[in-house]
Amino acid sequence: MKVLILNQAAVRRVLPMGACIELMSHTLAALARGETFQPLRNITRLPDGKGALGLMPGYLIKSGALGVKVLSIFHANHGTKYDSHQGAVLLFEGEHGSLQAILDASSVTAIRTAAVSALATRLLSREDASELAILGAGVQAITHAEAMCAVRPIRRLRVWTRTPKHAQEFARQSAKKLGIIAVAAATAESAVRGADIVCTVTASKEPVLEGSWLTPGMHINAVGSSVPSSRELDVEAVRRARLFVDRRESTMHEGGDFLAAKKEGAIGDDHIRGEIGEIVAGRVKGRGTADEITLFKSLGLAIEDVASAQFAFARAKKLRTGQWVEFGGEKFDWGKPVKKKTTKRRKK
Ligand code: NDP
Secondary structure, eight states: EEEEEHHHHHHHHSSHHHHHHHHHHHHHHHHHHHHHHHHEEEEEEEETTSSEEEEEEEEETTTEEEEEEEEEEOOOGTTTTOOOOEEEEEHHHHETTTTEEEHHHHHHHHHHHHHHHHHHHHHSTTTOEEEEEEEEEEEHHHHHHHHHHHHSSSEEEEEOOOSSHHHHHHHHHHHHHOOEEEEEEESSSHTTOOSSOOOOOESSSSSSSOOOOOOOOOOEOOOSSOOOOOOBOOOHHHHSSEEEEEEEHHHHHHOOHHHHHHTTSOOOOGGGGHHHHHTTTSSSSOOOOOTTTTEEEEEOOOOHHHHHHHHHHHHHHHHHEEEEEEOOOOOOOOSSSOOOOOOOOOOO
């Protein structure tokens, strides 16, 4: 059987940001309607603390998209030629369970995560939001800058990260690629103050965003922390905001920002106003007034990867992109008969 391989360049071609935002809207609405299956992700941490291996299986009942993302996470890769998130999304068909495609997971993760934040921003931020602040200047910062510009009339970007030269380079690239005014901020606070939209996309374990910096009407996408032991927002930031999530169950198990605020007694489970998909499905109200501070906590879901893989696979076939390889599928059997070596007896 043939399997399609989609590398980073191919995934970029077949999974454009605009299309992915609409796809994430349908996918998260399906989650809200109970039309998906996905266990909590499984993470194997290396004992030396160098990195981890995550396993994220998921299934969408209506579209039949079935797959799994296998991703290594090595944060120290930032600033080297290696991505800090590497691996593959394996897409299977739902009829016989045959493997259909293998996609580069770095690019799927980069695009689908920002697309989900863009969806949340479209649902929760003020329509006239034009001042963007980004904390962090890695891969997610790149796709988030693009995604925010896709849903709001962004005019100015302030970026802050630990390493000033990374922020300067990021600002230079953003201005060039997105045609906006982009500057490096000296501190996280000076980046955030006065922004309409804030995206936190750092690998920090400790808060980089403080509640005292938030102003009425702000919308925040908190993306960087995906495990209970790390957080990017302090307790006050979580407490002050109306909180929306990608999935309640994941937030209660994996959402470090949420769990820390809950542990301190600042909030309870009812602080979660709803899931993004519930807003899309019309079950939960998004932003109420222009002055509210809204917060979207993103953890990343397997169904986002699987839906992206199914979409990318279909589009790649149409555009004749990627590389087909002969790979498995047929039933394992006895194999070809082995020819017995016959040793002729010499006649005496
Ligand atoms: P990168 O490695 O490309 O970039 C990491 C960024 O975080 C860099 O700008 C780096 O700063 C900054 N950073 C690292 N450590 C610290 C720290 N201690 N304090 C402040 N900033 C720090 O990673 P990605 O952009 O791919 O991912 C960013 C985060 O988002 C990660 O934590 C990742 O696990 C998470 N993520 C979440 C997803 C979701 O679905 N919610 C999906 C994918 C990723 P500097 O430039 O100074 O080195």
